[in-house]
Every structure is written in structure tokens, then in C-alpha cells.
Amino acid sequence: MQQTISARDASQKLLAWYDRHHRDLPWRVSPPMAKAGVTADPYHVWLSEVMLQQTTVQAVKPYFHKFLSLWPRVSNLAAADTEEVMKAWAGLGYYARARNLKKCAEVVAREHGGIFPDSEDGLKALPGIGDYTAAAIAAIAFNRRSAVLDGNVERVISRLDRIETPLPAARTQMRARVGEMTPAGRPGDFAQGMMDLGATICTPKRPACALCPLNHGCLAFRAGDQEDFPKKPVKKARPLRVGAAFVASRADGAVYLRKRAEDGLLGGMTEVPGTAWTARKDGGITLDARPFEGDWEDCGTISHVFTHFELRLSVYRAEVCARNDSANGWWEPLASLEAQALPTVMKKAIARALPHAFSSAISPSVNEGTPE
DNA sequence: AAGACGTGGGC
DNA sequence: TGCCCAAGTCT
Structure with a gap:
């Protein structure tokens, strides 16, 4: 059994890397301001997180701007005509997201006075918000110490600990590991840092391990088989x-x-x-x-x-x-x-x-x- | 709990 | 060209 990197060590190295190499994204408050206590607008975080479900950043950007332009606040979206929302979403795919987006806006406007719940549980009760999105909004917009586990984080963790259990069974173990790594001080930056690392360094194919702040403690990198993780179930043929x-x-x-x-x-x-x-x-x-x-x-x-x-x-x-x-x-x-x-x-x-x-x-x- | 649910880009 | 992939959720 090899030595795994300590949660605190990984957490500190990741945050230091994020400070230098974070991506600037339209819905994001970057480290200098974030460290000064500025948090992102929950409406912006929610909108971007829903759009980003199974969707690339590049595809989301123009839609994010279009939605904010059309409906600057969640109350505006709640009052919008559903048909107009579907028109604006057309081309992004997974259209249940748009239907749930509208329903969620209505619930937030009507039952929460236009203010998003600030807890993971409160958020998860809303339409279209599952485990990942609830944790992401809680951490990023409300500075909650929530364990954010998405496809990027799964890839990073599975390689770091060289987890042989295939997805989705491995998620319980992964969530626990992210949970111990997530710092009380900057949970939102940590979550976004892990996702940036997964998107730019710890990529599915040909990861840039030489540039990775966690490479020294990465068991898969040490074994040289990082591309074999995470283990995934075999996919079915497409009829x-x-x-x-x-x-x-x-x-x-x-x-x-x-x-x-x-x-x-x-x-x-x-x-x-x-x-x-x-x-x-x-x-x-x-x-x-x-x-x-x-x-x-x-x-x-x-x-x-x-x-x-x-x-x-x-x-x-x-x-x-x-x-x-x-x-x-x-x-x-x-x-x-x-x-x-x-x-x-x-x-x-x-x-x-x-x-x-x-x-x-x-x-x-x-x-x-x-x-x- | 496995299957339904879109699309565009990279190689 | 065809396969893989991208910040998941719902039933």
C-alpha cells in the first residue's frame, strides 16, 4: 500500500495552484475578490451550474449571457413565459433542464421571496438541483463547506487515490475523500479549483501531469497508468x-x-x-x-x-x-x-x-x- | 437502479 | 468516420 497524499496537503496545494491558474469565467468571482469576502451572485451560480450539466464551458457562455440579458434576476425568469425560456434554451440540449429551470425560478420567487436557499438541503429540494448542483451552489455562492463531486473531481480523486472501484459505485468513497479535503476557509475556491484542474490538467486523455500541483502525491501518476482512471462501466451500443x-x-x-x-x-x-x-x-x-x-x-x-x-x-x-x-x-x-x-x-x-x-x-x- | 435525456467538438 | 467526452438529474 502506497502513501496517499494528506487531505490538508492536497487542499493547500490545490488552492495555491488555483490562485495562479484559475480560469476567468463570466459567472465566477476570481480569487483576489473571493478571498476578500466577495461571493458570487447565487442566481448566476445556479444558472451557470444548470447550464454546465453535461455541457462544455464554451457552449454555455453565449447562453449564459443571453439569459442574463433577457432575465437579469431570478424574479424575471420566474415571471417569464415558459415558451420564451424554451426558445432561449434551444440548441443547448437536455431540455428537461430548461423546464426545471423555469419551475425552480418560480419556486424561489414564490416560496423563498426571490432569495435562493443557502443550505445544501434547501437547494437540493428545488427542481433540477441534485447532489452536485446543491453542493456547488452552497460552496460557491454561500461559502458552505460542501463536498462538491462532479465528473472533474471524480477524475482527479480516482487518479490521486488510484481507485479501482468503477463508477458509479466509487462515488461514496470519492465523496468522503473530497469531504475531508474541502477546507473550511475557501470551500468555493477549492471546488472550482478541483474542477479547473480536471478541465485543464487532469484531463481524460493525455493529462498534463508534469504541470499538476498534486502530481507528487498522485498514486496513478506514480504508477504511470493515470489514463486508466476513473474505471467506468462498459457502454451499450447505440441503436x-x-x-x-x-x-x-x-x-x-x-x-x-x-x-x-x-x-x-x-x-x-x-x-x-x-x-x-x-x-x-x-x-x-x-x-x-x-x-x-x-x-x-x-x-x-x-x-x-x-x-x-x-x-x-x-x-x-x-x-x-x-x-x-x-x-x-x-x-x-x-x-x-x-x-x-x-x-x-x-x-x-x-x-x-x-x-x-x-x-x-x-x-x-x-x-x-x-x-x- | 439502470435507463432516459442533446449537442458539438476533439482526435 | 466514428467514438469519446462535457460542472448531472430524474424516475
Whole structure:
């Protein structure tokens, strides 16, 4: 059994590294001010943490600014139209986060007087806030000594202690270790420092161990097998589903849209009419789901990868002279298409049928299919 | 408690 | 090209 680094030693080295190498991020109060007692705005911390769930910093930045511009305070978000929130979130993915974000804002505004709870338990009771986010907000915005454990920290800890237990079973052990390392003085900086270390030095591939402030005490580094940690379960294959999408346009350029169910995949988002997405690709695509009678032209296919399946969508286009809406959809003018709550897969389908629909030309890079 | 739940970027 | 990955939560 090798010697592991002491919690206090690791904690001090990490904070010293963070003081010199921290990232400057829009939602963050950097060390000099943080050490002077300035804490970040809980609304900003919460908003950024929810956006950052399973999402990269680069992807989050523009959305963070857009949300703050649209809704400067949590009370404004609480009073907003949910549809507007979904439009603003479109493209970020994991849309349940947006639905829960809105619900959480309403609870904070209505039940907490617009002030976020300052305890881990109080925060965790809110929609969309789980173990990680509750601890992060408590530590960063309220200076609570909470053990923050996310993917970055898991990677750092698993290598530091060379933990052979695979995730997620190893989390109990990891949480305990982070708990003893978290300093009472600067819990927020420590949490952010661990995440910065994981994001910039202790990376999944080819970590820069030579630059790591904890390398001397890192058991995996000493053994030379740091890339083998953390141990993860084997992932399942991603099945293929197929379906059809129907892009109906009007003479004036308007496109026919409808709203998806509130729950489940892309819940509460906007779509073009289409078939269900089924597991098999034989049997042909039925055109029963087309919203209007008309001369439907085959535009080929698009592919889109979701977390648990891949979708191959046959896209059809028709110009229809429809004076009345069928079902529950509406005609959206071409000019305002971009601002709708359209998930990326739907923008791809529309761009396939109407190449000029979006100004910022989403390059249909995944459109291997040609009309047959 | 394992599966559902998006997207874009890196290699 | 295809696989892996990114500050998780909910059921």
C-alpha cells in the first residue's frame, strides 16, 4: 500500500495552484475578490451550474449571457413565459433542464421571496438541483463547506487515490475523500479549483501531469497508468431508429410547425410534423403522418445522434395552399423561424428541405442521404 | 437502479 | 468516420 497524499496537503496545494491558474469565467468571482469576502451572485451560480450539466464551458457562455440579458434576476425568469425560456434554451440540449429551470425560478420567487436557499438541503429540494448542483451552489455562492463531486473531481480523486472501484459505485468513497479535503476557509475556491484542474490538467486523455500541483502525491501518476482512471462501466451500443419529417411551406415562405408533448424526448420543444421514430428501417416510411395533402418531394435523409439512439430521418417537402391549420400546429413566417424553440435535429430537417431557411446556414454535414 | 435525456467538438 | 467526452438529474 502506497502513501496517499494528506487531505490538508492536497487542499493547500490545490488552492495555491488555483490562485495562479484559475480560469476567468463570466459567472465566477476570481480569487483576489473571493478571498476578500466577495461571493458570487447565487442566481448566476445556479444558472451557470444548470447550464454546465453535461455541457462544455464554451457552449454555455453565449447562453449564459443571453439569459442574463433577457432575465437579469431570478424574479424575471420566474415571471417569464415558459415558451420564451424554451426558445432561449434551444440548441443547448437536455431540455428537461430548461423546464426545471423555469419551475425552480418560480419556486424561489414564490416560496423563498426571490432569495435562493443557502443550505445544501434547501437547494437540493428545488427542481433540477441534485447532489452536485446543491453542493456547488452552497460552496460557491454561500461559502458552505460542501463536498462538491462532479465528473472533474471524480477524475482527479480516482487518479490521486488510484481507485479501482468503477463508477458509479466509487462515488461514496470519492465523496468522503473530497469531504475531508474541502477546507473550511475557501470551500468555493477549492471546488472550482478541483474542477479547473480536471478541465485543464487532469484531463481524460493525455493529462498534463508534469504541470499538476498534486502530481507528487498522485498514486496513478506514480504508477504511470493515470489514463486508466476513473474505471467506468462498459457502454451499450447505440441503436438506430428511423422516421420521416414533413416540411410544409406556404407560398409566402411560412413553415408549418407544432409543439411536442411536455415530457420525454425534446419535451416542450417545437417540431415539424412527422412519423414516430421506430427501431426498424424496413417496411418503408408511411406517409400517413403528413399534415396536408400535396405533392411531397423526397429530400433525402438526415442523421442525428442522441444519447441513447441514432436517428435517420427521411425529409419530405411540399408547398401547400393551406388556408386552415390541420391539427394543433401553426404557420411560422420564415423570418422568425430561427428564433423558435427548435431543437437542433429539427433545424437540420428544415435546412435539408429548405436550404435557405436559416441565415446562419447550419451546414447539413450529416446529410449523407440522397433522394432515391 | 439502470435507463432516459442533446449537442458539438476533439482526435 | 466514428467514438469519446462535457460542472448531472430524474424516475
